[in-house]
Amino acid sequence: xxxxxxxxxxxxxxxxxxxxxxxxxxxxxxxxxxxxxxxxxxxxxxxxxxxxxxxxxxxxxxxxxxxxxxxxxxxxxxxxxxxxxxxxxxxxxxxxxxxxxxxxxxxxxxxxxxxxxxxxxxxxxxxxxxxxxxxxxxxxxxxxxxx
Amino acid sequence: xxxxxxxxxxxxxxxxxxxxxxxxxxxxxxxxxxxxxxxxxxxxxxxxxxxxxxxxxxxxxxxxxxxxxxxxxxxxxxxxxxxxxxxxxxxxxxxxxxxxxxxxxxxxxxxxxxxxxxxxxxxxxxxxxxxxxxxxxxxxxxxxxxxxxxxxxxxxxxxxxxxxxxxxxxxxxxxxxxxxxxxxxxxxxxxxxxxxxxxxxxxxxxxxxxxxxxxxxxxxxxxxxxxxxxxxxxxxxxxxxxxxxxxxxxxxxxxxxxxxxxxxxxxxxxxxxxxxxxxxxxxxxxxxxxxxxxxxxxxxxxxxxxxxxxxxxxxxxxxxxxxxxxxxxxxxxxxxxxxxxxxxxxxxxxxxxxxxxxxxxxxxxxxxxxxxxxxxxxxxxxxxxxxxxxxxxxxxxxxxxxxxxxxxxxxxxxxxxxxxxxxxxxxxxxxxxxxxxxxxxxxxxxxxxxxxxxxxxxxxxxxxxxxxxxxxxxxxxxxxxxxxxxxxxxxxxxxxxxxxxxxxxxxxxxxxxxxxxxxxxxxxxxxxxxxxxxxxxxxxxxxxxx
Numbered sequence: 001x002x003x004x005x006x007x008x009x010x011x012x013x014x015x016x017x018x019x020x021x022x023x024x025x026x027x028x029x030x031x032x033x034x035x036x037x038x039x040x041x042x043x044x045x046x047x048x049x050x051x052x053x054x055x056x057x058x059x060x061x062x063x064x065x066x067x068x069x070x071x072x073x074x075x076x077x078x079x080x081x082x083x084x085x086x087x088x089x090x091x092x093x094x095x096x097x098x099x100x101x102x103x104x105x106x107x108x109x110x111x112x113x114x115x116x117x118x119x120x121x122x123x124x125x126x127x128x129x130x131x132x133x134x135x136x137x138x139x140x141x142x143x144x145x146x147x
Numbered sequence: 148x149x150x151x152x153x154x155x156x157x158x159x160x161x162x163x164x165x166x167x168x169x170x171x172x173x174x175x176x177x178x179x180x181x182x183x184x185x186x187x188x189x190x191x192x193x194x195x196x197x198x199x200x201x202x203x204x205x206x207x208x209x210x211x212x213x214x215x216x217x218x219x220x221x222x223x224x225x226x227x228x229x230x231x232x233x234x235x236x237x238x239x240x241x242x243x244x245x246x247x248x249x250x251x252x253x254x255x256x257x258x259x260x261x262x263x264x265x266x267x268x269x270x271x272x273x274x275x276x277x278x279x280x281x282x283x284x285x286x287x288x289x290x291x292x293x294x295x296x297x298x299x300x301x302x303x304x305x306x307x308x309x310x311x312x313x314x315x316x317x318x319x320x321x322x323x324x325x326x327x328x329x330x331x332x333x334x335x336x337x338x339x340x341x342x343x344x345x346x347x348x349x350x351x352x353x354x355x356x357x358x359x360x361x362x363x364x365x366x367x368x369x370x371x372x373x374x375x376x377x378x379x380x381x382x383x384x385x386x387x388x389x390x391x392x393x394x395x396x397x398x399x400x401x402x403x404x405x406x407x408x409x410x411x412x413x414x415x416x417x418x419x420x421x422x423x424x425x426x427x428x429x430x431x432x433x434x435x436x437x438x439x440x441x442x443x444x445x446x447x448x449x450x451x452x453x454x455x456x457x458x459x460x461x462x463x464x465x466x467x468x469x470x471x472x473x474x475x476x477x478x479x480x481x482x483x484x485x486x487x488x489x490x491x492x493x494x495x496x497x498x499x500x501x502x503x504x505x506x507x508x509x510x511x512x513x514x515x516x517x518x519x520x521x522x523x524x525x526x527x528x529x530x531x532x533x534x535x536x537x538x539x540x541x542x543x544x545x546x547x548x549x550x551x552x553x554x555x556x557x558x559x560x561x562x563x564x565x566x567x568x569x570x571x572x573x574x575x576x577x578x579x580x581x582x583x584x585x586x587x588x589x590x591x592x593x594x595x596x597x598x599x600x601x602x603x604x605x606x607x608x609x610x611x612x613x614x615x616x617x618x619x620x621x622x623x624x625x626x627x628x629x630x631x632x633x634x635x636x637x638x639x640x641x642x643x644x645x646x647x648x649x650x651x652x653x654x655x656x657x658x659x660x661x662x663x664x665x666x667x668x669x670x671x672x673x674x675x676x677x678x679x680x681x682x683x684x685x686x687x688x689x690x691x692x693x
Contacts, residue, residue, distance in 0.1 A: 015490040022497060084485050106489035106523055109496045 006047060007116070009033040010040040010054040010066060011082070016107075020053060023112060029120070037061035037069075044074055050123035051116060052079045053103075056090055067097050078119045082107065175279045176240055177229055182275070183222040183247065186268070190215035190254065211257035218250045241284050244276040245291055252295040260303045261316045266296060273324055274331045282335030289328035293321035369455035375448050377402040377410055389455050391431050406430065409453065412437065417447045427458060434458040474532055474665075481526040488526070492519040521656070528658040531587065531666075538581040538669045540691070545575050545611060545625075552586060553609070556593055566603065567593070570610035578625050579691035584666040588674070591659040592629040592685045598652070599633035600682070606632050616688060627687040628677075635683045636676065644676055660685075 007029050011017040017033050024031045032049070034040035037060050040052075052070060056063040063081050070077050078100035083090040091102040100122070101115050194212045225243060248269060255265040269292045277285030296317040303309060360381070363370040369386030373379055379400045382392065390406050403410040408428045416426075416439050426437040436456040443449045495515045504512070549571055557564050593607060600606035608630040616622040636644065643649045645664045650657030660674075667674045671691050677684040 013486050013490065016486065016493065019490060019493040019497065023493070026497075026500075084482070105485050106492040106519065108492070109500070 006030045006032060006049045007120075008040065008043060008049045008052045010035075010037070010052065010058070010063075012036060012055060012058045016055075020107075020112075023109065024116065027113065027116065029116065037066050040066055041069060044070065044077075049077055051100075051119040052077055053082065053116075054079060055082045056084055056094070064094060064097050067094065067099055071098050076123075078122055080115055080119060172279060173229070175275075177226075179275050179279065180222060180226045180229055184219070184226055187215060187219035187222050191219060208257075211254060214250065214254050214257055218254070221246065221250070240276075241280065241287075244272065244284075244288055247272050247276075248288065248292050248295060252292070252299050256299050256302070261296070261300060261320065266317070266320050269296075269320070269324055270327050273328050277328055277331040278335050278338075280335075281339055282332035285328035285332040285335070286325070289321075289324040292324045296321050296324075367456075369457075371402070371409075371453040371455065372442075372450070373402050373413065373453065374450040377413065379405070380450070386455055389430070389433060389435060389457060409437065413439065413451060413453070416451070420447065434462075436461075477529050478532065481529040484522070484526060488519055488522055492516065492523070495519065525656045525658065528656065528662055532662055538584065540579045540581055540670060542577050543580050543582055543585065544577055546571060546573075548582065548585070549609065549611060552589055556590065560594065560597060562597060562607070563604075566605065567597070567607045567609070568605050570608060570612075572610075572612040575611070575613050575625050578689055580670050580672070580689060581666075584670055588663040588666055588687060589627065589629070591663045592687070595659060596629050596631035596633075596683075596685070600631040601633065616690075622690060624688040624690055627689070628684050629687075630679065630682060630684045632682040635678055635681070638678075641676060641678070645674075 007024055009017055009020045009024070009031055010033070011020065012035055014035070017035065021031045021033055032043055032047075034043050036058050040054070044052075052066075054063045054066050067079050067081065070079055079098070081091070081094040081099045081102045083094065083102055083104050091104065094102050100119055103111055103115065191212070194208065194215055251265060251268050251272065255261065255263055258265050273285065273288045273292060276288055277283075297314070300314055300317040304311070304313060360383075363381070363383040366383060366385065369389045370381070370383045371379055371386050371390075372381035379392075379402055386392065390409070392400060392405050402413065408430055412426050412428065426439070428435050428437065434457075436458040438454040438456075440452045440454070441447045441449070442451060495512055499509070499512045499516065549569060553564075553567060553569050556562065557567055589609070593609065596607050608628070610628045610630070612626055612628075614624060614626050616624050640651070645660050646657075647661040648657040649661075664674045667687060670689070672687055672689045674685065674687050677686050
């Protein structure tokens, strides 16, 4: 396999972020993580991703803001939103804003894995030809350390 | 606004006071009429005896008698006519007085002129008449009397060729007539002034009473004002309602009869001057809080104002506020717990995926997974409570909603459809409710019912029918009943049923019924427990039917 699909994880809780990274690494997916909306926006400029998993509430903004930013500047990147409230309202507004899917906390692996897989499939179909242009812009391990 | 209305009605009272003034005048006129009649009677009697006593020393005695008779007829006529109270007679009054004066002068003439002393009667007539007419015509009456007196004296002088100096006596009488008239005038003026002052004070008092009444009616508490004999002098609608008093118009209620409990407390309060603590009593099933204030601070016997608060209402309001605050706090805590809980369960799941786990460790991880699941359920339930303030009531079709619910419930809880029986009345088609809330309430009730039932065919029943709220309250309601055939709920546990975190199951979190009731409330519905002979029933009464 020449190119692992990249996945961007945005969450302000370090533990949850780390667990998500571990889960996705086990699935053999290259992961990059950001702790806030600003950082995520910067990292989006560095390389192309196959999926973005973002929390709803972060200190410097809302998951929906990031969703809007991605739709505007990186259209085609599927975004899954993690809702903390467990209420349908947040999930509905995320889906309306163009989210690919949503996960509610507590995150269960049974939900997370199929979601990631289907997102990657979708991403692969539409973006295989573009992936070449975004070859190894940053080493993933270094980023995980810094987060 | 209503204060303004009261002000206007006070002005009405002012005009009413003026009106009562005229009735006073007619009464005075009547008294004058009676006086006149008695006077004429005295004249007639005087004539009868004067003849024998030879007091009337000239031969005008027949004239005197006929005059006295005429005067009597005149006074009798007025006596009969005046009770009709026509304003015409009030206007006619000055003419009556002039006629009076003329009669007296003529009779004085018949009795032998000024020396007879009858002229003095003029003064009485003038004084009374001027008081009745508020002093306005006093000087006019005096002038008429003076003219009459002087004319009479002139006639006497011409007839008997008396000396001009005999004018002195009628002149003196005339002067005293004028003096009394002016005295009566100033007196009447003063009376008028004090009368006006009194009536304006009266209006002020009435205004004050009306304002007081308005304030007490607007008060949340019941107010009773009692006098020294424990008669209820004033009360407001709240007091009437709280004590179930039955007031009739023009009938003063006594506190000892209408509310003996309060009367006893009041008499204790009167006797002990340091008896100032808050008083509570139970009347008509209501917990009432009393506060007694003396009308006069020196003496408690002069009456008191009693303020009555519905203590149970205050307590339930406080309870509501407390629960609302508790709800907000728990919602915040629940929300904060979610992130760490998510991390724990996530980490646990990753651990569970490890190959070659020992059975003991696998079991430990399973226990962690189960318990995080349980905590998560509590959080879900508590957060659901937060939604209760945001109801989205919609028109729900009873038949389809219940059938859908039944189908889903049987599938998800894995219950055979024969074990869960539906019983839907066909009369109600639609009602208003938040469909999400209703599903949650029914789900909680049915799940509870199923868990406590004997789990055989027909163990769980859901019926919906139209009925009245209770035997006493005939509000139409749509009633849902969830009935199970379990062991029922012990009497001692029934009052704790709807408390949060109260549970009989080791796996339950005790929020199901609490949440159900909390969700029912904003949808204008009541949830209650009904013990049955075999099993229990939970009754949800929905008021928004159409």
